Amino acid sequence: MELYETSFPSEERREFDQLKLLVQEEDHYINQILINKNKIAGLCIFWVFSEFVFIEHLAVNAELRGIGIGEGTLSALREKFKILILETELPVNEISKRRIKFYERNGFSLLERQYFQPSYDKNKPEVELKIMCTKADISDEKLSEYLLQIRKKVYRKIS
Helix, strand or coil, X not given: CHHHHHHCCHHHCCCHHHHHHHHHCCCEEEEEEXXXXXXXXXXXXXXXXXXXXXXXXXXXXXXXXXXXXXXXXXXXXXXXXXXXXXXXXXXXXXXHXXXXXXXXXXXCEEEEEEEEECCCCCCCCCEEEEEEECCCCCCHHHHHHHHHHHHHHCCCCCC
């Protein structure tokens, strides 16, 4: 809970009670990333769709960053699933630019498309983010189809 809440701004995450309810959701996975069999190194929350996987959140404990934990997690997902999609911040400062470079080193391409993450609930705003995908040549039509599926299933938005 602490890692989840400290790794993402309030408007870019669910309230923890909402997150706990999703444990029973089909095709939704909340995985702890462990090292030494019992130390929590991070977390990865993702949704499996028929044609792609949406990585909703990936976080590594600050004191364990830079030793390959995030890379290993993304590598394992890329081996198992063909197309991965995720949201990331706009490249407005050094940290967000480094995060985008991290994803690019791990097989993702930054897609030049305006995108707003739907709000998680009525008390949170939509957030302008960027979309990254492991399929750099994805058509705009296919991406729109995938984003609509994410909007409906992950964010529970009808339109």
